[in-house]
Amino acid sequence: MNSRERLVNAFSDQAPDRPPVWIMRQAGRYLPEYRALKEKYDFVTMVKTPDLATEVTLQPLRRFKQLDAAIIFSDILIVPEAMGLPYSFREKGGIQMAGEIRSQADVDKLDSTGVADRTAYISDAIRQVRGELGNSKAVLGFGGSPWTLATYMIEGGSSKEYTNARYMFNNERPLFDSLMNKLSDGLIDLFKSQIDAGVDAIQIFDSWAAAAPDGQYWDCSLKWIQKIIEALGDSTPIILFTKGMSAHHEDLIRTGARALAADQSVNLAEWKKELPQGITLQGNLNPDLMPGEPEVAAAATKQLLDSMSPWSRYIFNLGHGITPQARIETMQAVLETIDSVK
Numbered sequence: 242m243n244s245r246e247r248l249v250n251a252f253s254d255q256a257p258d259r260p261p262v263w264i265m266r267q268a269g270r271y272l273p274e275y276r277a278l279k280e281k282y283d284f285v286t287m288v289k290t291p292d293l294a295t296e297v298t299l300q301p302l303r304r305f306k307q308l309d310a311a312i313i314f315s316d317i318l319i320v321p322e323a324m325g326l327p328y329s330f331r332e333k334g335g336i337q338m339a340g341e342i343r344s345q346a347d348v349d350k351l352d353s354t355g356v357a358d359r360t361a362y363i364s365d366a367i368r369q370v371r372g373e374l375g376n377s378k379a380v381l382g383f384g385g386s387p388w389t390l391a392t393y394m395i396e397g398g399s400s401k402e403y404t405n406a407r408y409m410f411n412n413e414r415p416l417f418d419s420l421m422n423k424l425s426d427g428l429i430d431l432f433k434s435q436i437d438a439g440v441d442a443i444q445i446f447d448s449w450a451a452a453a454p455d456g457q458y459w460d461c462s463l464k465w466i467q468k469i470i471e472a473l474g475d476s477t478p479i480i481l482f483t484k485g486m487s488a489h490h491e492d493l494i495r496t497g498a499r500a501l502a503a504d505q506s507v508n509l510a511e512w513k514k515e516l517p518q519g520i521t522l523q524g525n526l527n528p529d530l531m532p533g534e535p536e537v538a539a540a541a542t543k544q545l546l547d548s549m550s551p552w553s554r555y556i557f558n559l560g561h562g563i564t565p566q567a568r569i570e571t572m573q574a575v576l577e578t579i580d581s582v583k
């Protein structure tokens with residue numbers, strides 16, 4: 242069974258020889274080869290240049306043979322940018338948007354048509370990565386959820402409180418809905434172009450799900466994800482990543498997502514018992530283990546694998562993105578542990 246088959250099979254009942262694995266922010270600052278390229282090119286240039294995005298996407302696969310999927314190097318913030326609101330990096334970390342969306346006039350200025358054309362560099366990179374990998378590895382596309390993107394656009398960048406985003410949802414619903422409609426349309430256009438370019442699955446990141454007002458997660462976020470998944474049809478599986486939202490599993494499933502990705506707060510084996518059988522689960526090793534000792538991370542990996550056995554409809558991943566402090570040898574130990582159960 243090759244890597245691509247292993248990943249694609251995870252959306253069926255067939256048991257694999259071992260669980261397929263990919264890692265969130267597989268490419269990134271913990272890799273010296275990524276840091277070396279970043280000395281020469283800034284992040285946005287790398288994202289927008291298919292040769293560079295292809296190279297960064299392939300770096301972790303060259304280093305770690307056990308990885309089963311390439312997640313295309315890009316960012317969720319390319320969609321606001323393609324709609325007219327660019328992003329940059331704050332000196333002290335986090336994202337700065339070039340403005341704030343607070344009025345109907347602000348929303349009206351956003352252009353949700355032609356997002357796929359203005360982000361053609363991503364479908365070009367997907368085709369290039371597929372050309373390099375052939376059928377040996379899976380290729381994954383991704384994007385942010387409308388709500389997670391809206392938090393950046395309404396707050397004007399990374400936020401800790403999300404006060405303005407929640408205010409708009411609670412007090413200016415027609416305005417909020419018009420922004421979410423436009424974001425959903427832009428995302429549908431982006432995801433269709435990723436599917437046309439040949440991805441095997443798409444992950445939607447609702448990273449800031451927990452910022453939604455209490456009891457309003459469906460109206461604030463999930464119903465827009467459902468709209469997107471409905472528009473895409475079921476040819477390509479959608480993996481839905483959320484943080485802190487495991488109690489909402491019925492609503493998560495109602496979106497039509499074929500797989501749910503869990504953060505590290507979830508007991509995945511317990512969750513599996515509560516969920517209907519046709520749902521694939523992904524996760525959820527604690528990324529805090531990655532800067533630590535290889536033996537500790539390997540033992541936790543083994544425990545997670547044992548708890549999820551037999552491994553049909555399961556994809557191994559971290560519960561959130563890998564951080565710059567992660568140790569290469571710890572990543573290696575985790576991947577070797579997964580491969581050793583074959």
Ligand code: 1CP
Nearest residue numbers: 265266267268269312313314315316317335399446448562
């Ligand atoms: O070199 C650097 O400093 C850039 C760090 C970096 C990287 C490697 C950013 C900035 N984005 C990325 C790539 C990226 N982002 C990928 C590539 C594929 C992969 O290797 O996994 C993916 C899937 C993302 C997704 C992303 N971007 C999310 C959702 C996932 C998550 O972490 O919750 C979010 C919220 C973003 C926004 C963003 N982009 C970059 C940063 C540091 C952030 C988070 C900022 C914040 O905390 O608000």
